[in-house]
Amino acid sequence: MKNIDDLIDSAAELAEGGLSKGEIADELNVSKETASWLVSRSGATTTTATAKTSQSPHDIHVDWSAIGRDSARLTHVGRAVADLLSKQGEEVDLTIGIEKAGAPIATTVARELDTDLGTYAPSKHQWDDGESEELSGSFSRNFAGIRNRECYVVDDTITSGTTMTETVEAVRDRGGEPVACAVLTDKRGVEEIEGVPVYSLVQVLRVGQSE
Secondary structure: OOOOOHHHHHHHHHHHHOOOOOHHHHHOOOHHHHHHHHHHHHHHOOOOHHHHHOOOOOOOOOOOOOHOOHHHHHHHHHHHHHHOOOOOOOOEEEEEEEEEOOOHHHHHHHHOOOOEEEEEEHHHHHOOOOOOOOOOOOOOOOOOOOOOEHHHHHHHEEOOOOHHHHHHHHHHOOEEEEEEEEEEOOOOOOOOOEEEEEEEEEEOOOOOOOO
């Protein structure tokens, strides 16, 4: 993405493709509020939420597609994430990747650290304007189950921390225990979530406040 107009165009294309606001937020690495604002600016949808999202949100867009579109680069970055986690926990044998973008990173982490691989689809993928926030995520049955194990949690970006918090709680609800979380980029600057340490390759800090 070169500028905000490109981001708005991408949001419009995704909305017209049938993606929910939560899925658009995930694809563009922005908050749900920012996703709604981008779609409303594009004119792709006309909803009662448009007025609520007319004010420009305070957010930072992270575009790591130069990594994601190349398997070799993605593997190298995944190894760096694995290195962040390598000293955390002695008997961890499970890595949970948060879908969508966290799953391929978690695959490399699991291979590097010799753990099983699981994936979690967060509730935000179902979220859209006007819908209830009381939604639930799910673990894929095609991958490893929790089975009361310690695990790592991996995603691409932390924006508000909501998705990572949800995943940590979901793991605990299944009897597991997250030992550490890791992401490529942390836009919030958190050191821990629900008592679980968070590690990132890059931290983004907003200096000052937009008017």
